[in-house]
Amino acid sequence: MSTDLNLPTLRTGTESVPAADGPQTAKEFTSDQEVRWCPGCGDYAVLKAVQSFLPGLGLRRENIVFVSGIGCSSRFPYYLDTYGMHSIHGRAPSIATGIATAREDLSVWVVTGDGDALSIGGNHLIHALRRNVNMTILLFNNRIYGLTKGQYSPTSEVGKITKSTPVGSLDHPFNPVSLALGAEGSFVARTIDSDRKHLTGVLEAAAAHRGTSFVEIYQNCPIFNDGAFDAIKDNDTKEHAIIPLVHGEPITFGSRDATTGMGDKALVRSAGGGVEVAETGAVSPDQLLVHDAHNPDPSTAFAISRLTDAGYLNRSPIGIFRQVERPTYDDLARAQVSDARAKVEGSGPERLTQLLNAGDTWSVG
Amino acid sequence: MSQTKQVKQLDRVIIRFAGDSGDGMQLTGDRFTQESAVFGNDLVTLPNFPAEIRAPQGTLPGVSSFQVHFADHDILTAGDRPDVLVAMNPAALKANVGDLPKGAAIIVDSHDFTKRNLDKAGYDVNPLDLLGDANDPLGDFQVHPVDLTGMTVEAVKEFGLSRKDAARAKNMFALGLLSWMYGRPTESTTTFLENKFKKAPDIRDANITAFKAGWNYGETTETFVVRYEVKPATLPTGTYRNITGNLALSYGLIAAGVRSGLPVFLGSYPITPASDILHELSKHKAFGVTTLQAEDEIAGIGAAIGASFAGSLGVTTTSGPGIALKSEAIGLAVMTELPLLVIDVQRGGPSTGLPTKTEQADLLQAMYGRNGEAPVPIVAPQSPGDCFAAAVEAARIAITYRTPVMLLSDGYLANGSEPWLIPDIDDLPAIDPDFATALNHVSKKAAAAQEDGSAAEPDEFWPYLRDEETLARPWAIPGTPGLEHRIGGLEKGDGHGNIAYDPANHDFMVRIRQAKVQAIAKSLPPLEVDDPSGEAKVLVIGWGSTYGPIGAACRRVRRAGYQVAQTHLRHLNPFPDDLGDILKRYDRVLVPEMNLGQLSKMLRAEYLVDAIGYNHVRGLPLKAAELAEAIGQLVGEAEGVDVDLGEHGLNPPADHEEAPLS
Numbered sequence A: 001m002s003t004d005l006n007l008p009t010l011r012t013g014t015e016s017v018p019a020a021d022g023p024q025t026a027k028e029f030t031s032d033q034e035v036r037w038c039p040g041c042g043d044y045a046v047l048k049a050v051q052s053f054l055p056g057l058g059l060r061r062e063n064i065v066f067v068s069g070i071g072c073s074s075r076f077p078y079y080l081d082t083y084g085m086h087s088i089h090g091r092a093p094s095i096a097t098g099i100a101t102a103r104e105d106l107s108v109w110v111v112t113g114d115g116d117a118l119s120i121g122g123n124h125l126i127h128a129l130r131r132n133v134n135m136t137i138l139l140f141n142n143r144i145y146g147l148t149k150g151q152y153s154p155t156s157e158v159g160k161i162t163k164s165t166p167v168g169s170l171d172h173p174f175n176p177v178s179l180a181l182g183a184e185g186s187f188v189a190r191t192i193d194s195d196r197k198h199l200t201g202v203l204e205a206a207a208a209h210r211g212t213s214f215v216e217i218y219q220n221c222p223i224f225n226d227g228a229f230d231a232i233k234d235n236d237t238k239e240h241a242i243i244p245l246v247h248g249e250p251i252t253f254g255s256r257d258a259t260t261g262m263g264d265k266a267l268v269r270s271a272g273g274g275v276e277v278a279e280t281g282a283v284s285p286d287q288l289l290v291h292d293a294h295n296p297d298p299s300t301a302f303a304i305s306r307l308t309d310a311g312y313l314n315r316s317p318i319g320i321f322r323q324v325e326r327p328t329y330d331d332l333a334r335a336q337v338s339d340a341r342a343k344v345e346g347s348g349p350e351r352l353t354q355l356l357n358a359g360d361t362w363s364v365g
Numbered sequence B: 001m002s003q004t005k006q007v008k009q010l011d012r013v014i015i016r017f018a019g020d021s022g023d024g025m026q027l028t029g030d031r032f033t034q035e036s037a038v039f040g041n042d043l044v045t046l047p048n049f050p051a052e053i054r055a056p057q058g059t060l061p062g063v064s065s066f067q068v069h070f071a072d073h074d075i076l077t078a079g080d081r082p083d084v085l086v087a088m089n090p091a092a093l094k095a096n097v098g099d100l101p102k103g104a105a106i107i108v109d110s111h112d113f114t115k116r117n118l119d120k121a122g123y124d125v126n127p128l129d130l131l132g133d134a135n136d137p138l139g140d141f142q143v144h145p146v147d148l149t150g151m152t153v154e155a156v157k158e159f160g161l162s163r164k165d166a167a168r169a170k171n172m173f174a175l176g177l178l179s180w181m182y183g184r185p186t187e188s189t190t191t192f193l194e195n196k197f198k199k200a201p202d203i204r205d206a207n208i209t210a211f212k213a214g215w216n217y218g219e220t221t222e223t224f225v226v227r228y229e230v231k232p233a234t235l236p237t238g239t240y241r242n243i244t245g246n247l248a249l250s251y252g253l254i255a256a257g258v259r260s261g262l263p264v265f266l267g268s269y270p271i272t273p274a275s276d277i278l279h280e281l282s283k284h285k286a287f288g289v290t291t292l293q294a295e296d297e298i299a300g301i302g303a304a305i306g307a308s309f310a311g312s313l314g315v316t317t318t319s320g321p322g323i324a325l326k327s328e329a330i331g332l333a334v335m336t337e338l339p340l341l342v343i344d345v346q347r348g349g350p351s352t353g354l355p356t357k358t359e360q361a362d363l364l365q366a367m368y369g370r371n372g373e374a375p376v377p378i379v380a381p382q383s384p385g386d387c388f389a390a391a392v393e394a395a396r397i398a399i400t401y402r403t404p405v406m407l408l409s410d411g412y413l414a415n416g417s418e419p420w421l422i423p424d425i426d427d428l429p430a431i432d433p434d435f436a437t438a439l440n441h442v443s444k445k446a447a448a449a450q451e452d453g454s455a456a457e458p459d460e461f462w463p464y465l466r467d468e469e470t471l472a473r474p475w476a477i478p479g480t481p482g483l484e485h486r487i488g489g490l491e492k493g494d495g496h497g498n499i500a501y502d503p504a505n506h507d508f509m510v511r512i513r514q515a516k517v518q519a520i521a522k523s524l525p526p527l528e529v530d531d532p533s534g535e536a537k538v539l540v541i542g543w544g545s546t547y548g549p550i551g552a553a554c555r556r557v558r559r560a561g562y563q564v565a566q567t568h569l570r571h572l573n574p575f576p577d578d579l580g581d582i583l584k585r586y587d588r589v590l591v592p593e594m595n596l597g598q599l600s601k602m603l604r605a606e607y608l609v610d611a612i613g614y615n616h617v618r619g620l621p622l623k624a625a626e627l628a629e630a631i632g633q634l635v636g637e638a639e640g641v642d643v644d645l646g647e648h649g650l651n652p653p654a655d656h657e658e659a660p661l662s
């Protein structure tokens, strides 16, 4: 049996969060705690980007909550002067679900890593995405376990030599974007720690999205997995390694043509209904795949996500794969409560007295 | 043929309805209970059903039963042994006949005693064919074979139902017959059936007709010549309703929300026997209750912790296996010092154990089942109705002391029921969330800047500065300007709450978290000890749902002329401050539990008292007569006398729970 849910109107991700009184600075969002990541860790760049990005959101600082799990990246909340909780391994999405559902007026952020979100906390991640709770999940993917000193992670390439796999890891990695799309994610994006501009753009779009925004951030761990993203970071190779996704534009990459701005490689539909790479010059312009992040059907976004290398990362699509509107769990849950409240009269104690005295009662004395 | 029937007065009766799990025995028992409640008897019920939703039909494992004990005086248990067994098929007879005392009445649906059903139940010969024979296996009982199914089908034939559907109303025929026999008021059942089958008029009419036919059959048949009367009980004045533990617990949670002014947030994963709390709370959104059916046990408590952080009363409900999964998260709530209710409706374990049967073997799990020194207050209700007050008390502790609180109910309390004196809302404790709204600490810098030496205004918020009396930390919820702070699972520095690894601080914080839980004892009333003569040498101490059987056993011992004292713990952690002195007053301390001695271990460890265990783990409540014998033996040892409880112990008529000495 199902019923018509009285769907609230869709709004932006931060619409119900009170606005700041005036302009704010990155400094105001910086806590007094000493940052303790290893020198050169990609987390620093993301922290800086987030600290500079948050003031621009224009929200009251006390209405922002960062929740994290366990891992290097999960220290993040300590460094932001907002409300925050550094919770337990893998569970941040569930805790954030409680916060976001209980309070419409909060902007809720989850900071997690590849081990935290995809291994021990995989269940909570997929269910947060399925429910579409209004929050933004930043998954720092360094393809390694850092805090426990260098074991392979669920995104490490097969055959990885680590402390726990001296003759090579055996398990096939997750592709976090494919996983998020498969879990009904309504906003799924990928960006890079060192590309401040792209990172900030994705964060803005993620915050504006009402629902669970999933952002995978490639993050270099110079201690245990250095160079994992060199191909997409190195100026000589990145043009060929990054497949940039921009809504409404043909997806091309490789050496750029000075006049058209198009790369020499492009994505086209494959015969099997998927997506493949072609020489831009070898196909007619109308064959070029135009990126449609708002397509209600996630199949093409999924096909694009499959172009990510599962082994050493020589090629990866970067950008917003999918951004569609879908009612959020927390809005619906609050609507059920407020609808029920609107239908009753009397104070809480009065109604409680009625409730306790309902049904078959009898009096003695 | 109508006739005048003899009416016999009784002070109490125990009836057990038993049938296949598809026969509607729980509903039948529940209706009989409601009728008895409205009539004004005191009562206690014991539902007992298989874990399978539809266990193989007609087999012994598929038998479901519902026992109701009702009386003209206050009673404490569902009774050890039924006076009347209603058996809807051979398996129900076979599974239950062993519990009956000599002379008990058995009403069987003779229609279901077919070769096939007898085979399934493992009867070589139909016991009904042997009635009155020299080798009659039921010779000790008064057996009444009645064609319940046949008469039901006949009675409802005007509604044109299939034979199968028509036969399904036989439970209402049986209920009608028993209602007649014990003079129960019938209106509540008729109204109930009208509502339940509102959308299926044929089924509704068939059930009501079968119910009335059962009553009329009693009135006219010669099979039953006696009716019984059990007068209303004299209970404290007030308005009553019959209530199960899970319902009372749900209402207690709603009441805690109303009294504290906090929205209640339940994060829960379905599990027997706790799911009914989730079901019930999901109906009460108008009280600001949010229920989230989580993806797993951990997510249930995770969401509840998140909601508590955000300023709700976070609650998670589960049973033992779920507690095992939630342990790490409970530790997080201990470390972050957030209010949280963790409700464990205990069932038989270990592992999946006995999902639908009762046990109280999670006490040590609740007490110690976490990594590190992670003290959690523990509260336990003692009867189904008491689940309401226990829930309010658990919330009072959680909110006042900023701590997760474990509430240990069990399967018997959850599904069992009793008349409940409906409390006045104003009499419930007031619970003040007392959210922090202001800065609470003067930084060194600000203090130094104060040139004239006067005290500076606080310019910082320290999330771990404690209230001197309760040792509770401030609860500052997101949205409160100026109090932004971070909490988490890493060790906190005293006061400021930032990550701190230094040894002295950890030692201090471990001790202060323990001291905070211990400080709750100061808020508890003195423990009540029931020692009528004041001369008892033996104290019986229990916790949770054993309250009824222990009380009934003590009554038996006292009726037999011996002294025994009883006390029952609502708080298992911390223990009440006066418990140690009370234990020392007695020569012998007996601890009956439905586990292998968990409270007795705790008492021994805490008070160095020679607590003697009385332990059964049968998935059923303790039996009062057996326990009385154990108490009697101890009284004999303590007083150096020979104790013979006579008819008040296991000797016949042991099935009778005894009224208190007045």
Ligand code: SF4
Pocket: A036, A037, A038, A040, A041, A042, A043, A072, A073, A142, A146, A147, A220, A221, A222, A223, A224
């Ligand atoms: S171990 Fe790697 S991920 Fe962790 S802080 Fe160091 S560099 Fe960063």
